[in-house]
Amino acid sequence: xxxxxxxxxxxxxxxxxxxxxxxxxxxxxxxxxxxxxxxxxxxxxxxxxxxxxxxxxxxxxxxxxxxxxxxxxxxxxxxxxxxxxxxxxxxxxxxxxxxxxxxxxxxxxxxxxxxxxxxxxxxxxxxxxxxxxxxxxxxxxxxxxxxxxxxxxxxxxxxxxxxxxxxxxxxxxxxxxxxxxxxxxxxxxxxxxxxxxxxxxxxxxxxxx
Numbered sequence: 001x002x003x004x005x006x007x008x009x010x011x012x013x014x015x016x017x018x019x020x021x022x023x024x025x026x027x028x029x030x031x032x033x034x035x036x037x038x039x040x041x042x043x044x045x046x047x048x049x050x051x052x053x054x055x056x057x058x059x060x061x062x063x064x065x066x067x068x069x070x071x072x073x074x075x076x077x078x079x080x081x082x083x084x085x086x087x088x089x090x091x092x093x094x095x096x097x098x099x100x101x102x103x104x105x106x107x108x109x110x111x112x113x114x115x116x117x118x119x120x121x122x123x124x125x126x127x128x129x130x131x132x133x134x135x136x137x138x139x140x141x142x143x144x145x146x147x148x149x150x151x152x153x154x155x156x157x158x159x160x161x162x163x164x165x166x167x168x169x170x171x172x173x174x175x176x177x178x179x180x181x182x183x184x185x186x187x188x189x190x191x192x193x194x195x196x197x198x199x200x201x202x203x204x205x206x207x208x209x
Contacts, residue, residue, distance in 0.1 A: 001098065001138060004041020007207050011183050011192045012168055015099065015138035020129045020165060022105075024143035024157060025172035029179070030198070030205065031142045032057065034172060035101055036065050037204045038140070043068035048098035051090055053083055055107035065203065080124045081111040084131055097137045102128065104142035105160070121160035129165040151175070154184040178208065 001015045015021060025031050032054075039050055043066075053074045054062055062073050072090060077083050083102065091097050102108070110120040125141075132139040143162075145152050152171045157163050169185035181194040195208035 003038045005207050007194045012186050017136045017138055018133045019138055019167035020132050021140045021168040022143050022166045023170045024145055026145045027147050029172050031172055032103055034205055035103055035142060039071060040067050042099055043070045046098045048096050049094040051087060051097055051100045053102045056103060079109045080127050087131055091135045100137055100139045102141045104144055106144055118160060125162040125165045
């Protein structure tokens with residue numbers, strides 16, 4: 001399944017069923033906007049339902065930016081088991097989901113509270129990975145990195161020990177002049193870059209030509 005960003009699709013070979021993809025970046029760089037752009041692009045080419053689980057934005061905020069009736073917006077599910085049950089229920093209802101997106105990891109609450117925060121987040125990511133395989137659907141989750149001026153790297157996600165379960169990891173960052181997607185994990189191919197520009201009129205990203 002293509003994201004609608006041609007250069008990115010050529011690098012990652014699109015989004016595939018049974019894969020968990022992570023879009024990570026520091027606060028305020030546009031992770032949610034990129035997620036919405038991908039959802040809008042996919043909805044243009046598929047009649048199958050897309051499930052958008054947001055733990056940060058309201059349904060009203062998302063409805064202003066999501067341009068398709070094929071997108072099911074869920075904003076009241078905070079626990080991982082509730083998210084899993086909702087995905088399974090809608091997959092059964094619509095027979096097939098073309099994509100599930102979850103925004104974002106740190107706001108998901110675990111089914112079982114543990115003393116170890118690291119263990120909680122690993123359990124959540126593992127559950128999403130298993131869900132993508134079970135429902136045979138691509139899942140994208142966003143990950144908020146700490147607010148610093150340092151260039152992000154794959155190892156930054158190890159704060160929650162989660163990189164093992166991701167099939168693809170895309171880091172969104174600003175190098176001082178351009179906003180970039182750094183593909184840092186993708187079946188052995190890493191550090192391929194896509195430059196983005198923000199279209200103020202459309203409130204969306206476009207690939208720099």
